[in-house]
Amino acid sequence: MSDVLTESEVESLLAALEPNGPAATAPVSRGDADANGVSLYDFKRPERVSKEQIRALRGLHEGFSREFGAGLSNLMRTIVEVKLVAVDQLTYGEFLFSLENPTCFNLLRAASLDGHMVLELSPAVVYPLVDRLLGGGRGSGAGDPPPDRPLTDIESRLVGRMTTLAIEALERTWESLTDLQLSLVQTESNPQLVQVVPPNEVVVLVAFELTLGEARGMMNLCIPFNTLEPVAARFSGDAWSTYGKRSSDPRERVVLDRGVSRARVPLDVTLAITTLTARDLADLAPGDVILTECDSREGLELRVGGKPAFRCRPGALRGHKAVRVTGPVLKPVDPRLVPLGEAKPTGEAVANASAGAGS
Template sequence: MADILSQEEIDALLSSVTDEEEPEAAVESIGNTRKKISLYDFKRPDRVSKDQMRSIKNLHDKFARNFSSSLSGYLRSITDINLISVDQMTYGEFLMSLPNPTSFNIVSMLPLDGNSVLEVNPSLVFPIIDKLLGGQGEPIEEVREITDIEQNVIDGVLSIALRELEEVWSPIINLRLKIELRETSPHVIQIVSQNEVVILLVFEIKVGEVSGMMNICIPAIVLEPIMPKIDSQDWLIGAKKMASTGNESQIKDIVSKTRLTVHADIGETRMSLRDVLSVEPGDVIMLPTKVRDLMLFKVGDSNKFYGEIGIIDNNKAFRIKRKVMKEDIP
């Protein structure tokens, strides 16, 4: 028969298990107050608050939507772009996560002091190049380094990405993004030290049946001057107002270019069908309108203005005198 544990032995076992499961925190007694102390990992410091990370995520969610629309038009193919994750990590960890070779682009962020990285995986680069050169956008079977000619071809896509990034950041700061250097090996160039904290934004891009990843790496130290603005919600309200104003101006621009039929009526009368059938060239049809009466000017089927008919430079013209008022309509 198995030994039966006493209640004291059971309590001792449970107590030892509880102590082993909580190594990350300690309890310090100060006077009569007990405080829980959490251990801090200096290898993975959080330089950016959760609220700031949430704001950055919202910015780049909008970027993903805008870039997807622009890239679809550029490639003439259905494109879907999604923001997969927004994380803090060290620059060294970011480099270790990248394939080699890849499209590794150093981007300046004026007026901010420092550079960021825009990286596009080769699994996505080569199908896009194939699509731009008239192919079906098929992926390559073996990954190889990107040639200078291929890099020039993909520059069009990168330029669209930078333009859309400038647009989404505009409520906070007017960035001027420019590719300063291109490499195929991510370990050749170091924009910050290996232990420096960076913000990594990971996007999944689907072009037709092909999908791949795009990464944007921004050192936290580069964003420090504008962190208070990122943390504030004022820019979000301003961005909504700008979007509303932009939509309004766009609607006005579209409507202003709409073509309408306009015509002036000199008068109308009633005739029998027998008289209409007997009309011949040279016949005169009498109208009830007098010469000095104002004529009606119509836009489409709507009565809009009263005015006079005349001639300017051998062209028939209409001079508007006044608007049609509600009391003028029978």
């Protein structure tokens, strides 16, 4: 329905059209200061999310769009494109008025954030996806309008499979920030019946476009700022992806262990080092003994990949020359690193420290 202008607004428009009428005043944009240094601020739409956080949210959900698109294509057995369209902040009331009625309105609860999120799927893409799951071709064409009715029970169950895929993809995307632990609380066809936050509350709207053949539709992820606020500080250009630690997969550890255990590394042992003259070397004969300056009680040095690793003693095993490992190589302690008033570590303490560092 078109807006109806009041009498004063009509008079203002007529006065602006007159050749000698008052010059139209250029509107002062929000945040721009006038000659007196006064800037306009709209309290109905406060900017609580910075541009840097908006950029971080965009980068985060670009990964979600790729992962959700791959999962949805696998479910539909055909190519479904999911493209991130925009990330913006607005009020919850504006978000509700922008939605169709009926629509697929899913209320999600994030346990770790103590708040709710909204995942809305447009009927323009929901019904083609349902048609595909029920054995149709590529769904209804672009010219076929979606049915003007709520989803049936069977259709709701099928859409629930898509919602589950989106929830799992969101949890994996957000795991670097927090463990969302999302759960589906409620599904409604009329968005006006669900009041998640007050209408003037700021929300972040992440809009996606879903394409199945010729059918296109929107999917909106609405995150109220009070839900996002506990982790809002982590959304920075270069730090948001560093939060959290991914737990190691036992299968990856087994594969890594097998790969490392089969790797070949060179080992070499130096028996002794001494200096001989050319005459002594020329006069050597079998049975001669060469004197060295190495202490036999210290043992030999076993190098792994050219680096000293263990102490060992020479010997023989089943007719082959062999060495027996007696312990790790003790690194010398720099006396400058020992604080004044503290005793220098003994050989046993250094050995324990070296063993702990190598474990």
